[in-house]
Amino acid sequence: MKISRRSLLLGGAAVGVVSFVPSAIGQVPAAFDTLPASAPTRNLTLTAREIDARLLGADGPLTRRVCAYDGELFKMFRFQRGTRLIVDFENALPDPTTVHWHGIRLPYLSDGVPPLTQDVVEPGGHFRYNVPLPDAGFYFIHPHCDETGQVGRGLAALLVVDDPAEAKAGYDAECFVVVKDWRLAPDGKWLDMTTDDGAANAGTFGTIRATNGKTTPPRVEAPAFGDVRVRALVADATRVIDLGCDSDDAFLIAVDGQALPPVSLNALPNGVWRMGSAMRADVQIRMPAPGEEVKIYDYRSDEPYLLTTLVAVDTGKRKTPVKPRPLPAPQVPLPDLKKAQKLEFLLQVSAGPTAVSPPLPADDPLSKALANSLCVGSTTHWAISRDSWSTREDLRLPPPLARMDHGASYIVSMTNVTKHVHPMHLHGHIFRVLSHSKKPKMPQYLADTVIVEPNETVEIAFKAVSGNWVFHCHILEHMDTGLMGWFKVA
Template identity: 35%
Template sequence: MTLSRRQILAGAGAAAFWPVFAGPARSQTGATTLTAAPARIQLAPPDYAQTDVWAYNAQVPGPTQRHARGDVLNMRLENRLDQATTIHWHGLRLPNAMDGVPGLTQDPVPPGSTFDYSFALRDAGTFWYHPHANSLEQISRGLAGVLVVEEPEGARPDVDGDEVLVLDDWRMAADAVIRDDFGARHDMSHAGRLGNYITVNARPELRRTVPAGGRLRLRLVNTATARVFDLRFRGLAVWLAALDGMPLEQPLALAELVLAPAQRADLLVDVTAAPGDEALIASRERDGTFALVALDATGPQRAIRPAPAPLPPNDMPVIDTAKARQVPLTLEGGAMRGLPGGGTWKGNRMDMRALAGAGQFWAFNGMVGMPDAPLVAASLGETIRIPIENRTAFSHAMHLHGMHFRELRAGGATGPWRDTLLLRAGETREIAFVADNPGDWMFHCHMPSHQMSGMMNWISVT
């Protein structure tokens, strides 16, 4: 499918005009049932046919849920697909039985059945929800949505707009049909299922009208299954305020942002474009830099504000690295580097050829797929350090369920709280977390092509 996207330096292009930017967020209950079912939407530009997708409540992305911190979320999943599904509430610290992982925390929900999720929202921030059953196909067909948990009244930043921006890509044929080559061996053994059509909120370019000099809160969510977005900004002063739902101690001024699959970033931005000009958020691709979001600035020009204050913190544990137990993790496999020593899959030691024949290409510490024994068996309250060495030729987005971690950096510094960490080829990085949430939690690469072909394990907290 060949679709044009406007290059930053090419001047104004034809794009659908979108409404005025939304005002400051207000707490709302949102839907109480999410129905996963086939739907048909205008995903490609209007001169193409509509696209058959799988959607929550016939929407792509699914309906954004807005709640206040401390609310109890009660949500019924209704499955109208022809295969089993679940909902994983990505990034939320919740009871283990509500985590939505088939075979680990719940049974998969069969077609025609329902499952009720209920848990307290203990953290304010930007989170998202998606299936954890056959996740490569189900997410790639459109099943994903955003959950916003707002700070208490009086603690929210003073902004003129609060907008969710869902970044995604799709693998489309020339007739705007989603290709059904899920599980292709090349994808599973290489970088994952990369699409050829990028959208923001299911649109090829999102256009908004914003006040010149206004301050906005932009909640970016990468729901793509493999694409790492390398974002650039023009006509905006940008501060990074939170990552993966967790506020930074101090907003960080930046000019570019890398967002791996499953990661989120809350940005506070001032519109510096003059009235009549446009501000842009763009994606840097191999063939150029292309606008994803265009913000048309309108006058009168507002006065420049001081740099934003930090968002109120969530209640996070204290990481004492001196008392931490270290459990090393080595990522191996994939094309070009392979598994020279083979791996253990379903209790059997196999060479690379046999593993590839079974559709398995990756290993954690020589273990392929979900083993019987966890990577870590932690006592409740124990601090765990995991140095992760990526010996593969590809990037991996490592995601921990149920808890957040911090990266341990040189000189004793710690990075911000995260639930998903991007490791480039050849990198070694170390994370630490407090095992303060009892249960069995997945720890896996959030590129589903990699997860389903070997890159998953689990952590037991008792």
């Protein structure tokens, strides 16, 4: 559904609300909606602000300048599939910010990426976002300016989109596991969120591990012999985890909110699902007898790190044979692989800011767009096929990595020639992961973020949607120091 020119030029903003207009003239891609105009609408207010919290435990010191939406750490928003959100956002932080709706297929003018889709929202400023919710799944909200600092201090919220058809799967309980570390000194004060050594390597890790914001792993009760839907999110800026549990009765049922035919965790490499920053996974776990427990771990550490314990309680439910409970199939646009154009990119280190792609035409309104200095790093360590996002004094928007046609299908091949993992995220699209060169038996699945291991090639495919869409590593220091580009789709 194509948005009217008036709405396009307003950027979805209401009268009196600060908005970014890419241009009233020139080569502005059309913005396309993913729901009809008749879709039910919910009005939502959203405020980013600083709070105080005891992140080191109830008896620990107070940490100031924690970032949160609506004053609540990891607040959850939940809506029905097919709903349109009209979100009036207020920035009550002392620094500029935006809101990115991670994984949601929405008009690009509400994607929250300065300077491609909007200006930053200054302190005290407002912006109105048009957020259609066409797909069921597990998503989340985070800033796309000073992301390392603001996400590092907690600025993220959960967004769950429900589909009534999922009730047929018959899950007995639901459990959320949010993986997010804290970079804190023993006195509760913040440490620097980024270091030059960390940005140039695997990232700057937190000093304190936490689940759902707390240093003590949660204990969650669930019906004995019941099936629990565990919904995990890596909200950390850096960490990569190997999600697994100590039960053989566990199935991967969704990736990044998109259902797939259930796969036993035991059938996956090393019996785990590897997840990087921003990735989500839904896992079905069968509970044992009353009084027994299932422990959910991150196995990607010297010793398995306990994330959450599920405790079986007697509710009178009888033991039945274990079987997977599939979710309804996703209803997202799928690429035509036979007609797809193939593009190849290298994920590589860089000695400094570079740009080898053809520049934007002089009459393109983005040809002179400037990146806000608070939204990028202070140096360049990374590049995509020798193109890197601007840093230091060179804050001009780099040229697009590729120009694509709306509605056309593309296969993007990513080869990681570095020694570090890169979870690569494409905005505004759900893509099909076709292959991992290091995991030839991995089934195909849908996602919005995919891990590319060192010396690995991963192929993804998608149907392009009109707009300016960024493509970047979600280890946030990598993104801030060059490992980000964009596709222009018109």
